[in-house]
Amino acid sequence: MASNTPSRVLKYTSLGLRLVAAAAFLAAGSAKLAGVSMMLEIFEHIGLGQWFRILTGLVEVSAAIALLIPVIAGLGGLLLAITMCFAIFTHLFVIGGSPVPAIALLLITASIAWLHRVGLLNLIRPTQA
Template identity: 55%
Template structure:
C-alpha cells in the first residue's frame, strides 16, 4: 500500500511536467514561427523596439530552438532556462519600451523557470569538475 502511495505523486508530477513542457513548446513554436514568418504586427512591434529586424529573426530562432530543447527529456532544463531568459527580456521590453501587458510574458517566464528548476539535475551533468 505504501509503495502505491509513494509513487502516485511522482507519476502525477511527471505527467504534469510533460503537459507544461508540451504547452510551452507549442506556445514558443507558434510565437517563434510567427516572428520568422514576418507577421505584420510583429514586424511593426520589433520596429518599435528599435533594434532592427535582425532581432526579430534572432528572437524567433531562439524561441523555436528553446521549444525543441524543452521537448527533449535530457535537454529540457536548458530549454527552460533559455526560454525563461527570453521572457525576462520580453517582460522588460513590455514594461519599458513597447507598453502593453507583461502578464503573458510573466506566465511563460514562470512556467519556463519551473521546468528549468524541476530538471535542474541536468545542469550538473554538464558541469566541469575541478
Template identity: 50%
Template sequence: MSLAAVLAPPRWKSAGLWIVRGLLALAFAGAGAAKLYGVPMLVEEFQHIGLGQWFRYLTGALELLGAFLILAPSLAAFGAVLLICIMIGATVTHLFVIGGSTVPALVLLALSAIVAYAKRDQIASLAKHL
C-alpha cells in the same frame, strides 16, 4: 520495493510536467514561427523596439530552439533556461519600451521556471562537468 521505484517521481507529477512542457513548446513554436514568417504586427513591434529586424529573426529562432529543447527529455532544463532568458527580455521590453501587458510573458516565464526547477538535476550535472 526497488530503489528506482522510491526515487521516481509520482506519475501525476511526471504527466503534469509533460503537459507544461508541451504547452510551452506549442506557445514558443507558434510565436517563433510568427516572428520568422514576418507577421505584420510583429514586424511593426520589433521596428518600435529599435534594434532592427535582425533581432526579430534572432528572437524567433531562439524561441523555436527553446521549443525543441524543452521537449527533449535530456535537454529540457536548458530549453527552459533559454526560454526564461527570452521571457525576462520580453518583460523588460514591455515594461520600458513598447508598453502593453506583461502578463503573458510573466506566465510563460513562470511555467519555464517550473520546468527548470523540476529538471534542475540536468543543470547540476552540467555544472559538475564544467
C-alpha cells in the same frame, strides 16, 4: 505504490508544462521568423532592427524543440525563462502593452527549468571519471 505517486505527478506535470510552452513558443517563434506583420511592427518599435526579430524567433523555436527532448528540457526552460525576463522588461519600459502573457510564460518556463534542474546541472558539471 504510494512512493511513486509524487514522481509520477512531477513527471506528468513537467510533460504538461513542456507541451504548453513548446506549443506557445513554436507558434510565437514561427510568427517572428515568418515575418508576420504584427511581429514586424513590434520589433520596429523596439528599435534594434529586424535582425533581432530573427534572432528572437530562432531562440524561441530552438528552445521550444529542446523542451520536447527530456535530457535538455531544463536548458530549454532556462533559455526561455531568460527570454521572458527580457520580454517583460521590453513591455514595461519600451513598447508598452501588458506584460501578463510574458509573466505567465516566465512562470511556466522557470518551473520547467526547476523541475529539470538535476539534468541541467548534469549538463554543466564535468563528469566524474
